[in-house]
Structures are given as C-alpha cells and as structure tokens.
Amino acid sequence: MTSFRAQLAEQRWDDHRFYHHSLINQSLHFVSACTFITAYLVLWIDPAVASLMAWGVAMTSRQAGHFFFEPKAFDHVNGVSHDHKEEIKVGYNLFRKYVLMSLWAAVPVVLLVQPTLFGLLIRPDGVEAYLRHVGIGWLMLGVGAIAFRTVQLFFIHDVATGLVWATKIVTDPFSDFRLYKGAPRRLLNGERMDHPDDVAAA
Template identity: 65%
Template structure:
C-alpha cells in the first residue's frame, strides 16, 4: 500500500505542476471541487440531479480552466513543452478531453432526435423527464469515461497505475479544495499566474 500512495502523490504532483499554473484555472478548480462534493452528496438522493450538477457546473468550470486559461507555451520551470506534457499525461489530455466533451454535448442532442435512443430508454414525456434522461446519460458517460481510461491504463501501463489514477480522480475534489482554496483571493489581488511559474509565456 505504501507504493500505491507514493504513486498517488506523484500523479497528483505531476498534475499540479504541469497543468495548474494559472490562478484562474486554480480558482475554477476550487469552484469545481465544491460543486463536485455537492454532486457526490446528491448521488445518494438523486443520481440524475447529481450528474447535472457534476457536468453543468463541476466539469464546465474545471475544463474551461484548462482549455482557456492555462498557459500552453514552453514550461521553463519543469523544462517541458506543452506537447511533451500532453504526450506523458496519465489521464485525459486535452485531445482526449475534446472527445469526452463532444460526447457530453452529443448526449442531449441524441435524446432530442431519438427520445427512446433506439429502444434503450423510455421516451420522455416532458422537459423534466428529458432533463432527467440527460442527467442519467451524463452519469453513464462519467462512469464509462472513468472505467474506460482505468482499463486502458491497465493495458498500456499496469494495473496499479490505473487504480492510482482512478483513486486520484475520485478524490480530486477533496485534494483540490485543500490545494486551491486561496486561489480566488490571490486572483482578486491581481495574481494571474502562480508565482512558481510567473514570467512564463503561454
């Protein structure tokens, strides 16, 4: 178990130092983490609502931070190009995230065009029913995306790497709150880039 937690710490540190230079990104991760905890709680009450919170609030804030605010130039502190970081990324790099987000957008459109999804679900009879079906589709997408990449890591790396990554993803909200809770205030003070990476060109 000591090796498992050591690898978990390495994956967390690599994720932070490579992909969280922007204070805007860090602040958005803090918001995302809080809303993910709300979504975790709602899983036990109403999974469809939990998924709507998770995707509409948690994932949009989280991923917009990566796509729009994180510097993508040469990382002088870590001596790594953006391309190299994307290549060695353990989880979902930006290219994989584009595919995931495309599926996210496609799910509600598919339910509009084909309300019963070719017989897979009961057709919705109201907008409330439609939103609940979207929520369940997004829940399936989230679980499927997590399991797919975990098993993929089993194959291309090893079982421990996959399990460590899955554990990291599931516990990221707790870790991100501890790591980035000061980011909104730091951002209000005009600190756009974490001082450890200040001066880098995106």
C-alpha cells in the first residue's frame, strides 16, 4: 500500500510539474474539478446528464487549458524539452488527447447521422432524447478510454503502474480542486505563470 501511495503521489507530482505551468490552465482545471465532482454526484441520479456535464464542460475546459495555454517550448523549470515530456507521459499525452477528443467530437455526429446506431438504440424522440444518447455515448467513451490505457500500461510498464494511473485519473478532480483552487485569484491579480522564471517558455 505504501508503494501504491508513493507511485500515486509521484504520478500526480510529475503531472503537475510538467503540465500545469500556466495559471490559465490551472484555473480551467479548477473549473473542471468543480464540474467533475458535481458530475460524480449526479452520476448516481442521471448518468446521461452527468456525462454531458463531464464531457461538455469539465473535459473541454480541462483540455483547452493544455491545448491552448500550456507552454510547449523548452521547460526551463524542469530542464526538459516538450518532446521529452510527451515521450515519458504515463497517461494521455497531447497526441493521445487529440485522438481522444476527436472521438469525443465524433460521437454526436455519428448519432446525428445514425440515430439508432444501426438498430442498437431506440430512435430518439426529440433533442433531449438525442442528447441523452450522446451523454451515454460519451460515458462509454470515458470508461473505455480509462480501461484501454490502463490495460495498455499493464503491458508497457506493469500492472501496478496501470492501476495507479487509473486511480489517479478517477481521483484527479479532488486533487486538482486542492491544488488549483488558488489559481483564479492569482490570475485575477495579474500573474500568468506558476513559475515566473519560465515565462519565456510560453
């Protein structure tokens, strides 16, 4: 258990120090964390609505922070290149995230073109029913993405690494809430980077 907790702490620290320099990114992660935590509660009541919240708000804000605001030049704080960080990323690096978000965008399009998904679903009666299908589709995509990468890590690294990463992903909203709750205030005070000496990398 100690080793598991140590690995979890290490993965969280690496993710923070490598991929969360921008205070805009951190603030968006705070918004994402709040939305995900709410979605976790709603999940027990209405999975489709919870998934629409998680993917429609939490994931889009979260990934926008990485795609548009996080520095991608040389990381002077950690002394590594962006390419090196992408190579050693345990979970979804930017390339994998582009693939994942492309699948996310494809789900509503597929269900718009093929509302019954070739007879697997009941034809939606109206916009609300369509959005519920999208929500369930996104929920399956999310569960599938976590399961796929977890099993992949079993073979690339080991079982422990995969299980630690899966645990990290599921608990990230709570960790991000704690880590980044102060980011919006700092951003409003005019700060832009968590590490001022790394501004040149932006």
